[in-house]
Amino acid sequence: MSEMKRPDVVGIGQCSYDILGRLQSFPQADQKTDLDEILLQGGGPIATALVTLSRFGTSTAFCGAVGDDEFGRKIEAGLRDEQVDCSGLKVEPGAASQTAFIAVDKDGLRTVFCHPGTTTPLEPKDLDHVLIRRSKILLLDGTHVEVACEAARIARANSVVTVLDGGSVRPGSAELLPLIDHLVVSEKFVGQLSPGKSPQDVSAHLLEYGATTAVVTCGAKGVWAQQRGDSLFHQSAFPVPVVDTTGCGDVFHGGYVYGLLQGWPLADIVRFASVCAALKARQLGGRSGIPNIDEVNSCPGSSCKCNFAGVV
Template sequence: MKQIPRIVVIGSLNMDVVVEADRPPALGETVAGKQVHFIPGGKGANQAVAAARLGANTRMVGAVGTDAFGQSLLAALRQEGIDADTVKVVEGTHTGIASIVLSQGDNQIIVVPGANDHCLPADLSDCERQIAEADVVLLQLEIPLPTVLFAAKMAKRLGKTVVLNPAPARELPDELLQHVDVLIPNESELYLLADSAAGQELEAAMRSLLQKGVRTVVTTLGAKGAAYLTDKEPLGFVSSHKVDVVDTTGAGDSFNAGFSYALASGSSVAEAAAFATAVAALAVTKLGAQAGMPTLAEVNQFIHA
């Protein structure tokens, strides 16, 4: 196994405004909240923090505004040991915001992209050298799709492993999927991308994405664990772990980072999926997507316990 995996995360940075309440409001209803928290977030930054906590040499590529939130997010990344020099500061633009209602361990989220919409292909051209040094390039869909496509094509040209978390859910061009080594959707994202209805056979939906050019599909199944399928091996499953859930906000992000870390360390797809499931289980036991990301020591202790 490689001693220190190198991961470049290209994606979003948001300030999460988290309001805790006993229950979410119905349409047109006002409910009393219990607490409010301002927590560094964004799918890209969450995944970068999770990878860094596991011990990966991690670099973040993205964009923030000139406001106080932007400075706070950059400071949070650097505090985790993440190289944030490739995060650009966009003049005259506010940092991305995620408004989150948290109740009974579940959440409802509204995202305002802000500076994330200014993460452009030209920015990636400026950091090609840093991307060339990575083992894995980890992508999501909270930045413009042309940037995601450009990043995937650049990474493949440079011989990197491309992992794509297709969230938030949207249809994707085959040109992008053909440049993805590992696609990690949840069930709803899987069926959207496979052009099939939920409830249809899981394996058929996953295999249809292999036929579109993806080399490996790993589907997160919530409490049921995860399924994985490659173009060379049959469908496999890993079980979930029973834990006391506090906040599910960063569950998917922690899984993606855990999988990328294990893959960059030389693990097989099955081993990486099992490792990622443990990372995600620990992440949901704490409040806040980034604050809940576990260290490698915590994950190893959890697995062996």
């Protein structure tokens, strides 16, 4: 750990290299189609959430794994270029990095073909306990689950707030969920955890795991959120000309963690995060469209009573 020692936010989880193509319509099998635009850039839920935070001026550190291949080098460079501390990024000799081919249709909906890579999960010996103890927020996505649980226990013992980006239920989720303060999960996660239940029915169930806050993101249908002891509420998605929804959830999580650092009320945090995610959707790629803080503050749709321009 050579660089900074006190990042406010530590993220443990996935990082990917994304190859994105924008097309008008999907071809049949064995046919060809033209792409309107092509873009290569880093992605992955935790990595992109940290890039969002970093663009807002928050100090961040990433813990995860890449291979020593070309995509791994690009993933690392993409994070370092955004001032994300990569001293917890393990480079595994001979392994392939996670890579995604993402086809984005004319409505901005993305279809992801993901190669998970061949890196092995981080092990407890890879975890820098001091890094976790000195942070303010620990952001997890349920991967590297043994290390994620260990880090969450350290966080719990040191008043570090834990946030889960729940994209899908994974092996080890049962052990991890009770260690999380803010369960900020997708509709897909809810469908896997509580089949047949709607997002608005499920927040009480999520809170039973012990979290203070349950948030379910539902794409263009907005967000359902509930804090323990308060009532459930809905935040609509902000209307924008949508080009690509890749990474909307990741940027939402970056915005959510930023709001937590400011100490805002939940409704303001969720609104801020929704604005961040909507602004991202205006461009191709999980990261190209991430707004800076001035853009978020000047977004007409974001007008609310809180001052978004807080100081971390």
